[in-house]
Amino acid sequence: MNDASSADFDSFSGAPFDAVVVGAGPSGLVTALALTHVARGTEARICLVGPAPEAPSVSRDTRTAALMDSSIALLKQLGVWDGLAPESAPLEGIRIVDSASPILPAPDVIFRASELGLPAFGYNIPNPVLVQALYDRAVQEMPVVSSPVSEIAIEDECARLTCADGRQIVTKLVVGADGRNSVCRKAAHIATQEWHYPQKAIATRFRHTLPHEQISTEFHRPSGPLTTVPLPDPYASSLIWVVDETEADRLTSLSRLAFAGELESHLGALTGPISDVGEIVAFPVAGMSAKTLMGPRTALVGEAAHILPPIGAQGLNLGFRDAGWLAERLRPIFEGAHDAGAKPVLLAYADSRQMDIMSRTIGVDLLNRSLITRFPPAQAARGAILRGLKSLPMLRRFAMRAGIAPPTPLPPLMQASA
Known part of the structure; x- marks a missing residue:
């Protein structure tokens, strides 16, 4: 079903949607598709509200999404992976290069997926390609409204959404996937904790003359990590380069040719x-965490719920796990024709996400601060850990498992055998 007309929504005035997902970024699209998947065969109605993406051929977005194995399992369950696979690059290895320790730097460490019996840790996918594939699937599966939400009124029995084009939508549950400045989160009066780092992250992509061999490389540098991630072309990679704010302003003022020269001075050997x-x-590099993932008739997912620095490919994978667990908590509700916005349902969802989000938030924050600190004992400790990972296969395998899987169980939709 394509973008619904006002008449379509008038027909639901006496029977609200069971869930409306607000936000058409990757997390919102995956959440809408996951809810539709578990609602199949029931009377539950799901709707997506969010603007259509720019076509990949005209998009200027050079960012990519490094999705771990469990996120790929979810895309397979949702029926979109086959179309994305040819546009994706397998991440068969992750190389850590210590350039942050001025004294006794640690040796390079390479984590290989084969040590865990996996063909790849995950796959790197251009953002515009991922979003377009998810959006195309969504318009086939559910009503999609391309106008953004301007106002939400939450009542005892339902929530009423007003779109910028004047359209009104009634739903039992609002799923906020509308990012950092979430209208849904504000309407539900959910507080946040925010923090900032003296850094900016530069994102782009580039070509190089030596093949990447499906290995992502992360340079640990005093101003932050410099990370290259393979693209499907063996001679092309995406880049996330975290530097202090002054250096970021200088680098982004350069011509692309001059920028290539600067980048080559750091990466040329590889x-x-x-x-x-x-x-x-x-x-800007910043963090944000909602105090809770639920409010009156509201559940939060993705960057409406948490924002992490771009380190270790944790952010979007965390959002996909939000989607998987929300779908799992709503599965029996849809099957029993119960109220999807009831408080016990939302509490169960929020509880299932607490440990995963907290552990990832703390872990990424500590890693970033360990890079930019000038405190010698902290630098020495980080170097010792890297040397241990290099020399102890058991410790290395433990670290790899912790990096790609949460400390809590995966939702069924994200398990490889699902």
Whole structure:
């Protein structure tokens, strides 16, 4: 079903949607599709509200999504992976290069998926390609409204959404997937905790003369990590380069040719000469965590619930796990034709996400602060850990499992055998 007309929604005035997902980024799209998946065969009605994406052919977004194995399992369950696979690059290895310790730097460490019996830790997918594939699937599966939500009124029995085009939607449950400045979160009066780092992250993509061999490389540097991630072309990679704010302003003021020269001075030994730098964008490095993932008739997912620094590919994978667990908590509710916005349902969802989000938030924050600290004991401790990972296979395998899987069980939709 394509973008619904006002008449379509008038027909639901006496019977609200069971859930409306607000936000058409990757987390919102995956959440809407996951809810539709578990609602199949029931009377539950799901709706997605969010603007249509730009076509990948015209999008200037050079960011990519490094999705771990469990997130790929979810995409397979939702029926979109086959179309994405040819546009994705397997992440068969992760190389850590210590450039942050001025004294006694640790040796390079390479984590290989084969040590865990996996063909790859996950896959790197261009953001525009991922979003377009998910959106195309969504318009086939549910009503989609392309106008953004401007106002939400939460009542005892339902929530009423007003769109910017004047359209009104009634639902039992609002799923807020509308990002950092979430209208849904504000309407539900859910408080947040925010923190900032003296850094910016530069994102782009580039070509190089030596093949990446499906290995992502993360340079640990005093100003933050410099990370290259393979693209499907063996001679092209995406880049996330975290630097202090002044350096970020300098780098983004350079021409693309000059930027390529700067990047090559850091990466040339691994990549060879660099060329064809894409659109260069920079954004502040910050963190945010909602005090709770639920409020009156509201559940939060993705960046409406948590924002992490771009380190270790944790953010979007965390959002996909939000989607998987929300779908699992709503599965019996849809099957029993119960109230999807009832408080016990939302409490169960929030409880199932607490440990995963807290552990990832703390872990990423500590890693980032360990890089930018000038405190010698902290630098020495980080170096000792890297040397242990290099020399002890058992410790290395433990670290790899912790990096790709949460400390809590995965929802059934994200288990490889699901």
